[in-house]
Amino acid sequence: MPVQYEGVRQEHVAVRTHAGLFDVSHMGQVETSGPGAEAFLQHVLSNDVGKLPVRGAQYSVMCREDGGVLDDLFTYRLDEDRYLTVTNAANHERDCAWLVEHAIEFDVSVMDVAFEHAMLALQGPRAREILSAHLDGAAPPRMHAGRARVAGVDCLVCGTGYTGEDGVELLLPPEGAPTVWDALTVAGAAPAGLGARDTLRLEACFHLYGNDLSEDRNPIEAGLAWCCKLDTGFIGSDAIRSAGEPSERLVPFAFTGPGIPRSGNSVNTAHGPGLVTSGTFSPVLRTGIGLAYLRPPNAAEVGDAVEVDIRGRRGGATVVRPPFVDRSPR
Numbered sequence: 001m002p003v004q005y006e007g008v009r010q011e012h013v014a015v016r017t018h019a020g021l022f023d024v025s026h027m028g029q030v031e032t033s034g035p036g037a038e039a040f041l042q043h044v045l046s047n048d049v050g051k052l053p054v055r056g057a058q059y060s061v062m063c064r065e066d067g068g069v070l071d072d073l074f075t076y077r078l079d080e081d082r083y084l085t086v087t088n089a090a091n092h093e094r095d096c097a098w099l100v101e102h103a104i105e106f107d108v109s110v111m112d113v114a115f116e117h118a119m120l121a122l123q124g125p126r127a128r129e130i131l132s133a134h135l136d137g138a139a140p141p142r143m144h145a146g147r148a149r150v151a152g153v154d155c156l157v158c159g160t161g162y163t164g165e166d167g168v169e170l171l172l173p174p175e176g177a178p179t180v181w182d183a184l185t186v187a188g189a190a191p192a193g194l195g196a197r198d199t200l201r202l203e204a205c206f207h208l209y210g211n212d213l214s215e216d217r218n219p220i221e222a223g224l225a226w227c228c229k230l231d232t233g234f235i236g237s238d239a240i241r242s243a244g245e246p247s248e249r250l251v252p253f254a255f256t257g258p259g260i261p262r263s264g265n266s267v268n269t270a271h272g273p274g275l276v277t278s279g280t281f282s283p284v285l286r287t288g289i290g291l292a293y294l295r296p297p298n299a300a301e302v303g304d305a306v307e308v309d310i311r312g313r314r315g316g317a318t319v320v321r322p323p324f325v326d327r328s329p330r
Helices: 008-017 037-044 089-102 127-132 174-186 194-203 237-243
Strands: 020-023 028-033 057-063 069-079 082-087 109-112 118-123 145-150 153-158 167-172 190-192 249-255 266-268 273-282 287-294 305-310 313-319
Touching: 008 020, 008 190, 008 194, 020 174, 028 037, 028 089, 037 082, 037 089, 057 237, 069 089, 069 153, 082 089, 089 109, 118 127, 118 174, 127 167, 145 174, 153 174, 167 174, 194 273, 194 287, 249 273, 249 305, 287 305, 287 313
Parallel strands: 020 190
Antiparallel strands: 020 118, 028 082, 028 109, 057 069, 069 082, 118 167, 145 153, 153 167, 249 287, 249 313, 266 273, 266 305, 273 287, 305 313
């Protein structure tokens, strides 16, 4: 996946105003099937897998026994006893090994199927319109998935994405990816790279594993309590419950003056220190934005002023309510 094609800003704006197409084939996929598939995934994933309907999609995290986050994942229920889980590229081999290790006590098959899939993400307010010109079948609503042919290629079409815009992600045979890519770009989708993917996800306050999520912090500190159903007993749930109130909290902030925050910058508040985990310049808001862990967790609330140290210069910022840019369909 290239960092950029025409340019990060141009690609970012194209996704926010029209549609962009990302080649995210570096992502991994794991298929889980068998009579014990639901029980197994409920054991290893933080969300309530039992509430995931056939052709539904669900976000969750996978934790160690101590509650540290191993990865954040999307799982699609393809059939009653068959699921497809998308992993982050850098974590894929480790995730597969973890899943295989913990599947021993379940009547389930766990298979690494990353080599069977390319993955394209068509995102933006006109994404579905562009898709419809080449779609034989129905496009699923948000947080659902279904099979259809796109430009003559059989795809799993998923109503998910990482930009905050409406759109779809397509899982398809690798040999069919060039055909679908060409058809969608000719129809008007702008090729978009890794740079725009990062600025878009940060405007939407979506987490990036390795920056905002890691084995060193639990999902509650990261603001992901909504996808952690402790009563399901997933691996790490006991440790998360016993940890009680988090010792730090991930918060979004926006600069009130010049400057662009970057991961690793220190943050000063009236009540304690913090650390920037993600930062960039927002092409929509035309200012620097970022995410930072603050300690203690109540060190700053929405509207409070903070200072970010950028190479010895302090930049003024304000804690804001997430997301920075809300483009979710109403």
